[in-house]
Amino acid sequence: MLVQMNRHIATLIAAALVVSAAGCGESLNSHFVYSDQTEALMAEAQNGFPVKGDAEALPGAKQLVDERFGDPQSLNAWSKLPIDFGGxxxxxxxxxxxxxxxxxxxxxxxxxxxxxxxxxxxxxxxxxxxxxxxxxxxxxxxxxxxxxxxxxxxxxxxxxxxxxxxxxxxxxxGGRVLQHGRGLYMRHCSHCHGTSGDGDGPTAQYLVPRPRDYRQGVFKFTSTNDIAKTSRDDLHRVLKNGIPGTYMPSFVPMLNEDDKHAVVEYVRFLAMRGEFEKKIGVELAPDFSKEAVAARIEGGESKSEIVESLREFLSEDMADSLEFVSDDLASAWTTADTDAAVITPDISRVPDTAESRRLGRELYLSKGINCADCHGIAGKGDGPQTTIFEKNPVTQQLYDTSGLHDVWDNVNQPRNLTRGIYRGGRRPVDLFRRIHAGIKGSRMPSFKIVPHEQIWHIVNYVLSIPFEIEPGHAPGINNTPVAPTPTP
Ligand code: HEC
Ligand code: HEC
Missing domain, CATH: 2.40.30 (Elongation Factor Tu (Ef-tu); domain 3)
Known part of the structure; x- marks a missing residue:
């Protein structure tokens, strides 16, 4: 079994392209950081085992990540992943x-x-x-x-x-695209998004909402369905338009097409690195986090028994798990770039009439759909859900702050729809997709079970909210004449 494991790693390394920073002329003296989850593992699970007698060295969580991704000075391009490394x-x-x-x-x-x-x-x-x-x-x-x-x-x-x-x-x-992407990222993005893509660059602490932490592989504003990842087109659109109403700027004047391509590939690289690390953590944490180890010792196991079981796990089971995890990762990111993943309405937008907006408002308030529960009856983003106290789903502890929280544990305020600022784009089809798929990682749920015609009525209503005189009384509702908003 040991031999098999090492053979597996050897193929992997062979498939990695080393992208050295030499000759770039940039100072890249920072390193990728490991996640809190990795740092919470027992030392042997983080660092593995050195050679011992006949037994070969066994890599721990950190080395398993580094072997495949390297660090900013010398990136590895793991050819299994759907990233255009260049070459x-x-x-x-x-x-x-x-x-x-x-x-x-x-x-x-x-x-x-x-x-x-x-x-x-x-x-x-x-x-x-x-x-x-x-x-x-x-x-x-x-x-x-x-x-x-x-x-x-x-x-x-x-x-x-x-x-x-x-x-x-x-x-x-090999790796020229990734190398170019890294250079641009360090210059334009890392002060907000962090060297590791953890959303924790030096400027980040002052920003609300916070810069995206890519490491969960979750992106909010996508054209793809509720279970799909973000596509390359979506990431390009974010770079082009920025995210209105947040500190995420547009990079239109700074980056040409080649630059944007390179930086998008680098964002994908950082996201996949984070996800891969997280998945290794998921394999190891249940039995080998410091907390789990303490509980096992309390239950009567000895430290050396635990270390021995870790050694066994790393040598016998890890290779298969990693194979599975990386296949999964590659296929999820590949799928997001297919036409099938993109949400295409069955019917084109229904005419934006007073009747359509009225139906839309009815659905907005209805028990089944109940947008008002979060967005409030006037659309101000102040529905009843914003005052509850929730538990963190991982730690089961109550959050200190009231209201909804996203998967990054930040307070997730439902959008104030009276402002007419839409982070994921203001075209009717953007809003259709936002409602159909929800906003991933956030508390805006998917309404994909709602018939498309009804979603269009809701879109027509939502687009009229900024013009309402009082809730439900936009021009056009209650038969006030109205100039229709433009169709795409
Ligand atoms: C001034 C700070 C700042 C800079 C610089 C910045 N971003 Fe952002 N970025 C943000 C913030 C804030 C968000 C989160 C907005 C939100 O959650 O609505 C974000 C979100 C994103 C997202 C997530 C989109 C989604 O659908 O979830 C991507 C991708 C992204 N930025 C890429 C970049 C890239 C690439 C660069 C450099 C070329 C960059 N950003 C530079 C602040 C910044
Ligand atoms: C459980 C709470 C919840 C419900 C129910 C809900 N939303 Fe949201 N919605 C949110 C949150 C939270 C956000 C902000 C997400 C973010 O950007 O992180 C949001 C964001 C939005 C946005 C902003 C999109 C953008 O591009 O900026 C729109 C539009 C929206 N919701 C419409 C609706 C509509 C219409 C319904 C009902 C069909 C609805 N929401 C139901 C919580 C909810």
């Missing part, structure tokens, strides 16, 4: 003379190789003996590239023990 995949076609040290290779790539003056072509071996490290380099610089016959002269000699052979997979300029 061109190809393979070795021929090694002119494998019996002696290798300096030349014939390669083919799945696209055109662009040679730029100031940035050297780097080549990373992803499979085969050369990928395994050993004495020889796994990342080499191509000194000379002859496109017409695919000949590459390497800057370093690869010795024959770990020489590449025909068929080995290589990546050219």
């Amino acid at each position: 061109l995949t190809g393979r070795v076609v021929e090694t002119p003379d494998a019996s002696v040290a290798i300096k030349e290779l014939v390669l083919e790539f799945d696209g055109d190789v662009a040679v730029e003056q100031d940035s050297p072509l780097t080549l990373q071996f992803v499979t085969g003996a050369a990928a395994k490290g050993g004495d020889g380099p796994t990342v080499v610089v191509i000194e000379k590239w002859v496109a017409k016959d695919g000949k590459a002269s390497l800057s370093a000699t690869m010795n024959k023990d770990n020489a590449p052979v025909a068929g080995d997979v290589v990546v050219l300029n």
Whole structure:
């Protein structure tokens, strides 16, 4: 079992592209932090076990994360994840003379190789003996590239023990996108969102609402259905429009299309890192958090028995769990980018008439739907739910502050709908999606069971609230004539 575990890790590392910060000219002296959940594990679960006799080293939670994601100075790009790390995949076609040290290779790539003056072509071996490290380099610089016959002269000699052979997979300029994204993120985003994407940068403490902590992998303003993650398009839209009514700015003048692409991929990278760490914590915490260990000791187990059971868990069960967890993660993020995940109304917007708004208000107040329970009968965001005291669902302790709380444990004030400021966009279809899917991570629930026609009536009503003279008496309700709001 031990052997199997280590083989698993070896493949993983082979599949990771090392993205070094060298040559970036930025100062990146900060590190990724670990979550509170990881820090709450017993020391051995955090740090693993060193080599002991015949037994190989077993990585703990921290190393399991670092192996796959690295840190800001040297990011790892774990190719299993649906992130465009940058780089061109190809393979070795021929090694002119494998019996002696290798300096030349014939390669083919799945696209055109662009040679730029100031940035050297780097080549990373992803499979085969050369990928395994050993004495020889796994990342080499191509000194000379002859496109017409695919000949590459390497800057370093690869010795024959770990020489590449025909068929080995290589990546050219691996990680360039991620590297570019990191640079932009550190400059434009980290002072609010934090180096690790934990929403805890130096400016964050002064902001309400707080900058998003990406590490739960939960994003609020998406076009996707209630169980799907955010899509790349959604993240692009947030960068373009910012989030109205919050400190999240628009980055239109600062970032061009390539920049936005790179920074979106980097946000996805930070989110997946956080989620992966969280899922490892979920595997380990029930039996190996400091708290669980104290309870086990109270129940009569000895510390050494517990440590032994951890060793067993890490060597026998962890590999399978991680395989499952990472498949899940990759598929969830991939699904969010498909058309099927996007909410498309069955019918187009119903005409914005006085009757539609009246029906919308009726639904808004109705027992079954009851938007007023949170948003209040006048839409001011002051419904009865805002005065209750809730328990934190994880700790089961009452929160100090009254009202609803989101998954980041911040007070989650229902929106004041009289202001007409919509964080997720003000087009009718944006509001349709907000009501259909709810706002993920927040207490705004999904109303996907409500027929689409009725959702449109509610949208028409919500868009009229800022113009109400008194609750339920917008121009257009009670037969006051009204100028319809524009259709998309
Ligand atoms: C001045 C502080 C600030 C800066 C700078 C900033 N953000 Fe934000 N960002 C916020 C706040 C505040 C929110 C949360 C708004 C909310 O919850 O409604 C947010 C939310 C987000 C979200 C979450 C969207 C969602 O659907 O949940 C993303 C993604 C995001 N920011 C990306 C970025 C990126 C990328 C950058 C840099 C290019 C950046 N932000 C720079 C403050 C900032
Ligand atoms: C259980 C409480 C709750 C109920 C019920 C509820 N909401 Fe909300 N709603 C919220 C909260 C909380 C927010 C703010 C979420 C955030 O941005 O973090 C919100 C936000 C909104 C927004 C702002 C969207 C944006 O882009 O800024 C709209 C519009 C809205 N709700 C409409 C409705 C409508 C219409 C209904 C009924 C169909 C409804 N809500 C039912 C709690 C609720």
